[in-house]
Amino acid sequence: MPASRPPQRPAGRPVGRPTRGTTGTNRLRRLDRWLTGPAAALLRATDDPLVVDLGYGASHTTTAELAARLRVVRPDVEVVGLEIDPERVRLATEGLTRAGVEASGVRFALGGFELGAPDVLGGRRPVVVRAANVLRQYPVEEVEPAWRLVAQRLAPGGVLLDATCDEIGRRAAWIVVDDDGAPRSLVISLRQAGLERPGVVAERLPKVLIERNVPGEPVHAWLAALDDAWAREAPLAVFGARQRFAAACARVREDGWPVLGRPARWRLGEVTVAASAVGL
Numbered sequence: 001m002p003a004s005r006p007p008q009r010p011a012g013r014p015v016g017r018p019t020r021g022t023t024g025t026n027r028l029r030r031l032d033r034w035l036t037g038p039a040a041a042l043l044r045a046t047d048d049p050l051v052v053d054l055g056y057g058a059s060h061t062t063t064a065e066l067a068a069r070l071r072v073v074r075p076d077v078e079v080v081g082l083e084i085d086p087e088r089v090r091l092a093t094e095g096l097t098r099a100g101v102e103a104s105g106v107r108f109a110l111g112g113f114e115l116g117a118p119d120v121l122g123g124r125r126p127v128v129v130r131a132a133n134v135l136r137q138y139p140v141e142e143v144e145p146a147w148r149l150v151a152q153r154l155a156p157g158g159v160l161l162d163a164t165c166d167e168i169g170r171r172a173a174w175i176v177v178d179d180d181g182a183p184r185s186l187v188i189s190l191r192q193a194g195l196e197r198p199g200v201v202a203e204r205l206p207k208v209l210i211e212r213n214v215p216g217e218p219v220h221a222w223l224a225a226l227d228d229a230w231a232r233e234a235p236l237a238v239f240g241a242r243q244r245f246a247a248a249c250a251r252v253r254e255d256g257w258p259v260l261g262r263p264a265r266w267r268l269g270e271v272t273v274a275a276s277a278v279g280l
Helices: 029-035 040-045 061-073 086-099 140-151 198-204 218-232 234-239 241-254
Strands: 050-054 078-083 106-110 128-132 159-165 171-177 183-190 270-274
Touching (some): 029 061, 078 086, 140 171, 171 198, 198 218
Parallel strands (some): 050 128
Antiparallel strands (some): 159 171
């Protein structure tokens, strides 16, 4: 991808542009489950468990859910929701007040890819930044510069999740970006009940991949390999979708794909592959 500057705003204003802001209760549960699973060690090891929910949308709901789930792993976690729309910040803050959870380690502030003005985080660096259904609404040439801008503000070893999911959270995909701005892996997570084939996640791929999902591109080959493995494991359907999906993941790994993680994640409908395997 050619070099490009990140989306710009006037001096002193958040970096980015307004998104649609649609959200819903429990929509981001698959990302949160990954954060309390494979990413739990990162949260436990940090001295400053600061997490940023970047571009949380028109409601505070999914940010509050994130904090509640992360407290199981790290009780002292602090979650800061950032939006570039002041009205969304006001409404989210009022929503927390009405819910009576002001002291729960959640707060909201104005901010974009620069992660807010200096006083917002007070010089602290988040160990996780979750950006769900944000960059999918940007031109593709602005995605990697945005990654790099966020990465400059991450704690050492921290990660950015550039995530996309459907409206009710049954199909999700996210790219894990390291603190140097380089993509580490692609994770897909699917509701297995009624799953036709894993490749249905294609319409929910992150922005930098969805336009590359055409024959001849690595990400297309990856999804095709998953679909083929799923079809070849059809006899296992009698034992349930979990067994079939796990067997399909094992098969693609045996075929040479750099599948990461343990079979326990596969049984949840989640599979991770190295970023290089999908052309990132």
